[in-house]
Amino acid sequence: MIKNSLKKIYLILILIFLYAPIATLIVLSFNASKTRAKWGGFTLSWYVSLFQDDVILTALYNTILIALLASLIATLIGTIACLAMRNMHKTGRAILMGITNIPMLNAEIVTGISLMLLFISVGMTFGFLTVLMAHITFCIPFVILSVMPRLKRLNISTYEAALDLGASSTRAFFKVVLPDIMPGVVSGFLMSFTMSLDDFIITHFTKGPGLDTLSTKIYTEVKKGIKPEMYALSSIIFVTVLLLLFLSNNVPKGEKKEIQAK
């Protein structure tokens, strides 16, 4: 009994530690005073002015577009690479998996500056495209590492059976293999999307002066003070995701098992 309540207290303390800053930001989004330090009364005005702030809205648009494109392209390249790696020679596969691990284990600052040096040396203009390519690069490993385990568990006989029954290899792939690895593909995509959305360091080194994502915008605002609209925007995003997560956990039982069987 005591042991169980100790466990609960510990969990709650960790949750407070992890969520105190988030609660703070949500409270600040309703703060009428412009400075972080003082509470100036309750207001909703930041939520209104947010939608008139073109700078923030453009940054939001860039962030979402980059995250969406980067995670889609990374999911495509990564999933195809996983399928091909199954048929590769053991050493070839080991080398490729080793390379895949580099962006995961390397420091983000090193990945960032190395890509910056690459783009400088080929004379690319820093902007949307350079950020997108950098994001695809660090997203692919998340896809590969979540698709690979599903693919290893895949029973190849079902694919062969489909071929024997007259399906073309493309049809057999889409009808048999893809549904089987789908949970891995989806979680790889979601992981990539989240990472891309939250990234600052790599974007910082690969963006041009004309382009801002939410992260880089916030970073430049740190010294002169964060616009309260930023708190309002992040609160909206956070609460939306929280609701989506809550809803997806309350889908009918049959579907639920499907989602969790990853």
Add this chain to the structure above:
Amino acid sequence: MNKKALASPYIVWSGIFIIIPLCMVFFYGMTDKTGAFTFDNITAIALSENAKALWLSLLLSLVSTAICLLLAYPLAMILSSINMNHNSFIVVIFILPMWMNFLLRTLAWQTLLEKTGVINNILSFMNLPALQIINTPYAIVLGMVYNFLPFMVLPIYNSLTKIDPNVVNAARDLGANGLKTFQKIILPLSVPGIISGITMVFVPALTTFVISNLLGGSKILLIGNVIEEEFTQTSNWNLGSGLSIVLMIFIIISMIATAIFDKDGEGNVL
């Protein structure tokens, strides 16, 4: 399905965006502005201010890694022992915060830690002495632990859930008490997760420039800050690359440690 050629997009991509850029860091790090070969950029780490930054980075990241491990191990054990919607609960705890921007979350600690901030108000209400750690190395450690704790919990949690309960039961049947079972069975079997967690926390903590910038005031320079300034302010890419090579030595050491202890990739975060 049978075509190896399908791997080519990824092989080309990783060649261009992973291998070549890394080679370029080495190239810039070992040449001077005229392109002549030199070790000066690497030995620059021994200069007093750079060495001081590296030493402080090592110290703070080791302390943060140790705190993360101490906090994460019991947490991972508790999480693996409760029989509920594992995945969704883990996602809620650790992935959900990432949807609130990481810079804002770190900045929020300023509000919490300030002299007249939330925590000090609570402390003074309880008649406890005020906590003055903002703009000190302590605040940086707190920021590191806060940001990187999930990277320690997830691999340990994964390796704990993979332990066959029969092995634990067998130990208990053979007369081992709880502590003995932990020492002889659970702890050794979770080593891959621990090692992987240590790497996943140590590397970003060692190389961060954001956390030190946001919570350390602008006076405390870590090695990450020094490198960042070389690239974005002084535009001395050669020196910045040289210092990055020094950083990579530490990264490679931790990668090798992971490879030795975690052969099957058991401690993967995902």
